Amino acid sequence: MRIRLILLVLVWALSPWYAAAQQGGTVSGTVTDALTGAPVPNAAVSVASPTFTRQVMTDASGKYSIAGVPAGAYDLLVRQNQYLPSRTHVTLTAGEQTNDVQLAPELHFSEVTSVSPQGRSQFESFQATNVLGGQELTKELQGTLGATIENEPGIALRSFGPGPARPVIRGLDGDRVLIVEDGLRMGDLSSQSGDHGVNVNPASAATIEVVRGPATLLFGANAIGGLVNVITNDIPRSPITKPTGKTT
Numbered sequence: 001m002r003i004r005l006i007l008l009v010l011v012w013a014l015s016p017w018y019a020a021a022q023q024g025g026t027v028s029g030t031v032t033d034a035l036t037g038a039p040v041p042n043a044a045v046s047v048a049s050p051t052f053t054r055q056v057m058t059d060a061s062g063k064y065s066i067a068g069v070p071a072g073a074y075d076l077l078v079r080q081n082q083y084l085p086s087r088t089h090v091t092l093t094a095g096e097q098t099n100d101v102q103l104a105p106e107l108h109f110s111e112v113t114s115v116s117p118q119g120r121s122q123f124e125s126f127q128a129t130n131v132l133g134g135q136e137l138t139k140e141l142q143g144t145l146g147a148t149i150e151n152e153p154g155i156a157l158r159s160f161g162p163g164p165a166r167p168v169i170r171g172l173d174g175d176r177v178l179i180v181e182d183g184l185r186m187g188d189l190s191s192q193s194g195d196h197g198v199n200v201n202p203a204s205a206a207t208i209e210v211v212r213g214p215a216t217l218l219f220g221a222n223a224i225g226g227l228v229n230v231i232t233n234d235i236p237r238s239p240i241t242k243p244t245g246k247t248t
Contacts, residue, residue: 026096028065031058031078034102039063043080043103047092049073082106130155130210141202145179145230148202152210164197166190169212172225179228180219182235200230207231 027047031040039062046055047069058064071093078086083103090099130152132140142148146165150157156168169177175191181200188199202208211227219227 025069025071025092025094026065026067027069027076027090027092027099028063028096029098029100031062031064031080031101031103033083034104040080040083040103043078043083045101046077047074047090048077049075076101078103129212131207133207137205137208143202145198145200145202145208145228149208149210149228154212155210164190166198167210167228169210169226169228175222176225177228178216178219178223178226179230181230182232183229185219202230204232204234205230206233 031043031045032038033040039058039060041058041060041062043058043062043064044055045058045064045066046053047066049072052070052072052074054066054069056064056066069092073089073091076086076088076090076099078101080103082105084106086101086103088099088101090097130149132149132152137148140148140151142150144163144165146157146159146167149155149167154169156171157165158168158173159165166173167177167179177191179186179190179198179200186199189196190198209227209229209231211229212225216223216225216227
């Protein structure tokens with residue numbers, strides 16, 4: 001009789017603990033950016049063990065809550081695009097447990113070759129052999145692009161008059177010499193016919209670059225003679241804080 005009474009007392013004392021263990025605990029927290037401290041929404045948060053797995057998504061404020069987790073040891077996994085995944089070993093008990101997680105941004109590095117004040121990738125890197133800009137460009141400025149760079153070393157002029165003037169580089173002309181404006185191809189017919197002029201105004205140029213060598217192949221296989229890049233200020237490259245302009 002006494003043994004049965006002791007057993008009943010033990011069952012009565014342990015029943016709340018057993019019920020809590022059966023019900024499980026709750027793990028919650030906030031997922032933030034390790035660099036900025038900003039919350040990370042829509043991150044996948046899961047607790048996993050060999051016998052139990054449950055996953056939720058963080059809300060707009062980066063908070064998550066997983067209820068009904070049995071007591072035991074788990075891996076707390078957090079995954080989100082553009083961040084490195086996080087894995088933390090946690091031991092959960094009955095009740096609510098807080099586990100905040102910081103995700104490190106996933107950084108991608110690429111090799112950069114720089115031949116100018118601004119870094120460029122290997123596929124965009126080239127060095128101009130002739131550059132006209134500033135006062136030098138103002139001195140040489142003519143009515144056509146070909147006449148403007150005619151006095152540069154290694155450059156001649158093909159002209160059937162003052163209008164259809166076009167540069168000749170290394171004795172090559174036509175589609176063998178590519179003329180671009182701000183790195184973009186021109187849509188004129190001067191490379192196909194000597195009767196057409198280059199559709200660019202030299203007076204609008206801030207810098208004129210002449211490129212020769214293998215770098216011209218970045219713009220196509222036919223530009224084996226050279227490349228003339230007319231850089232304008234039509235698209236600002238830096239914030240405009242004061243009135244600018246020039247006169248000729």
